Amino acid sequence: MATPTISTRPSSPTPRPKKKELPYPLNIYQTAVGKKWVMAVTGIGLLGFVFAHMLGNLKIFIGEVEEDGVLVQDIDVYAEFLREIGEPLFPHGSVLWLMRLGLIAMFALHIHAAYTLNKLNNSSNVRYQQKTDWLASNFASRTMRYTGPIMLAYIIWHLADLTWGFTDALYSNDGAAGPATGEWHHGDVYANLHGSLGNPISAIIYIVANMALALHIFHGAWSMFQSLGINNPRYNAARRYFAAGFAGLIFVGNVSIVIATMADWV
Amino acid sequence: MSANTLSLTLQIWRQEGPNTTGAFETHNVSGIPDDASFLEMLDVLNENLIEAGKIPIEFPHDCREGICGTCGVMINGRAHGQEKGTAVCQLHMRKFNDGDTIAIEPWRATAFPVIKDLVVDRSALDHIVASGGFVSAPTGTAADANDTPIPKEVADSAMDAAACIGCGACVAACPNSAGQLFTSAKLWHLNSLPQGQPERFRRTEAMVDTMESFFGSCTNHGECSEACPKEISLDFIAYMNRDYVKSKVFNRKLASQK
């Protein structure tokens, strides 16, 4: 395509230089619309993860079950099950690792796309000198760029807290079920959870993070339909309900675990 | 109809040229009839300024009936002012109260540099159209217009999109200064019609690429549609996204097969 011959002046905007096109399918990711598409697809994957993660964790409400004649916490059984997926065809824990790698890739793409798009937007936008009156956007949509990094920080904390046990010095034994401070045990999900949530600071982090997550989902789970071009007047209204419902479900589900654990109902 | 008049305090952005820094300037106007349009109020201000020997304010305007798309300023934080589905030229002073303070600023985006005062350069939108916003049908080659029936619903939807007046309010209202609503409206107008099918994916790719070389990216806030004087729907952005990814993935050799 020849360069359009339209008069240019000192005041005319300069287009960004075009990057060399990468081979298919990487060229899709080179464009902003393509990046949004990748964000939406990874977003769907991450929503699936968040949902499955919540379902798994809700097993804490099942409490003790009998396995091989021993009473154990159902959630611990579930945790062990995750490592056993694919056995005996695949070695112990390998499929879980595959899933984790997929998850990491989705996070990485989602974050990278968000970061680069944000940079693009900042370079495209000039701020008004008067207060802007927002009409259609909402708190959730305008705070995506903040709730995103909050989620990232939270995920690192969450892994350090319960998966790696780096923060077990903060565990607090509030009596009933929890282990003592510094007593993180690999695979002992139930006990670790009680240890972590025994500390109110930790509980607040979990609740606040879930609020951010819900906000992020409230906009993201609607936005992804637009980014993917899933739009039909027949069901467009349902997209909003879906996003709100999903955000609410995740928030209620996750926070119920936190509260129930703190209150020693489970 | 009433014969009320208004006195107003205007905070208007003044800027000498694209490379100078601007600032708000405060002016008072009085005796503005509430039947006057917003732009007529600015006319009065300019007449006053000329009388006082001061350089009048440059503001974009032309047809003053809401169709040419020339006018457009940010008024009290809203593109085209507070009246929904209305361009500045059709905003009337009866929507304001006596004694109001009104802040007036030019459209702001990196792709819309200020030329002077409230006038910005929107040539980026022309570049988008030049890159693909057309059907290649040279004069004299057309078949009879009724040879290609178009379902009424399709024609109506294309018209909804084609109603865009190219004022740039969508970019101005967008927190990311994205050009999605403008581009997608033109794309949907042409991509939805049978005449637009042969070039559909080529057009989509070209126009989106040109758009991205000037503007930001869509984060689906919806401010654009809300600010649009023609109330162009966000749906078109979704259709554009779909066609764009298709244009990258789809084997175009199969385009004539259903």
Add this chain to the structure above:
Amino acid sequence: MTETATLDSKVPEGPMAEKWDNHKFKIKLVNPANKRKFRILVVGTGLAGSSAAATLAELGYDVEAFTFHDTPRRAHSIAAQGGINAAKNYQNDGDSVHRLFYDTVKGGDYRSREANVHRLAQVSVDIIDQMAAQGVPFAREYGGLLDNRSFGGAQVSRTFYARGQTGQQLLLGAYQQMMRQVGLGKVKLHTRMDMQELVMKDGEAVGIVCRNLVTGEISSHSGHAVVLATGGYGNVFYLSTNAMSCNVTAAWRAHRKGAFFANPSYTQIHPTCIPAADEFQSKLTLMSESLRNDGRIWVPRDPDEKRIAADIPEAERYYFLEEKYPAFGNLVPRDVASRNAKTVVDQGLGVGPLKNGVYLDFAESISRDGLDKVWERYSNLFEMYERITGEDPRETPMRIYPATHYTMGGLWVDYNLMTTIPGLYAAGEANFSDHGANRLGASALMQGLADGYFVLPYTIGDSLAPKLGTAPVSLDDEVFIEAETEVRDRISKFLSIKGTKSPDYFHRELGKLVWNYIGMERDQNGLEKAISEIRALQEEFWTDLRVLGGTDTINSSLEKAGRVADFFELGELMARDALNRAESCGGHFRSESQTPEGEALRNDEDFAHVSAWQWIDENTPQVEHREQLDFVEVPLTQRSYK
């Protein structure tokens, strides 16, 4: 002062229906490989300009397009609402090229050139095909075929439309087609470039001088031919339905260089506009004439009426159109409706705070058909009216008043659309050719596109072919240097007056004179007065104008000053043309020439001609030349709407 110098209209020989085809065969062609050696400057990018630039570029010419707007899509063609006529006969109601031709000649009150009108009717068919292929979203039936409506009193449904935005959609179609050529590098698009002067060498048009409206730079552009598609001059009235920046400058500069200006007094007044609300009103907004189908027009009989419309009893209402024209009633043609509205307002019967309108009342149709039906038909117009006036037409009658809407006069052109200056063409509203003394509804869009798409691209070859092998005149040539100097001098003159009044002040005052004396109804006394008063005001303009700011940036006062200066000269010529034409025809009504019933009375004996005015110099009035009009196919008859 009338010269009988021959104006060669170059109308081809042969039967009417074959003239255009014969002509296309006979005109000189430019070899496809040679077309790129010719540079054509197209000034104005509305319907006519964009479609011409696109088509010429498609043919292979080297095209440069100029617009003073920031983008071609702003041209005022965009504001046309109603539709575009074409003799497609899709509705099977007996329409044909001949009928459209006949209606247009008759509607123009026998003051147009038959051959041009016939060609217009012929190519109207191709326009619809072309625009549909461009993707213009015309209104359609459920079966997917194009919808039509009857418009402006036509007896057949031949008007194609795209909601109430037909002009917008057609302009965007032509604009997009041109932008395609811009993207391909075939058209060089100059935006925010205001043509200030036509450059001549050895009696031919060789280029233009423009002012860059952003940087103030004066630049010359040279070509083998220049096309002016710069629209009409309705803004001479100040208050009109034209956009604020519509002006006559390009055409006027050409006129001053020798292009004859034809029929300047033919202006069209549209009856259903929203009256001015206050003295600051800057423009008038037109509402579709279709409103007259269901609205009843009246004024109170008592000039001192203080009651609101609904409280005025039936007996005290003056339904002036229904009383005077029982057969057509509120549906009399535009000029008749307009003139009668002016008459009652002049009698002091006007309504509204400034007593400058007449009621258009929907109360009866609402009670007859129900609010829903009426709302369905006119909701967009009712909403527009309410947005502008703050009144709801469902509750209080609309107030309407006529406003200038279109100008039939313009640069004189021959059958090839070439002006009297070789190499200079005029297309669209800028030329005078097709509408005679009155334009039919939905014909403006048709003519702009006909000229740009199907006429000019062929006929321009005739003057280009002999120029093969010559380069455009060098920009270093003294004709360009001189023209640039003239432009600079003129601009600095505006700035050096340093008077007290703004260009807008003078424009407003000029507009009042033109409206009062050269408006809907003209008489000798008034026209003579107009000439002397315009001159007096013009003198004041050149001594008391105040233009502030510099020349090296956007300066709309400066732009305006140049346009108003040309409007003064045009206004005077309009008055002189109207004075010379001592008959009534179409949009031109001389009160001395009317039937006993007060209808326009034509004088075919003395005035079946085009008046084309030649500029002499600043101090000598223009000289009138006449092109006799012969009516072979459409016999002369007097209109009557009684």
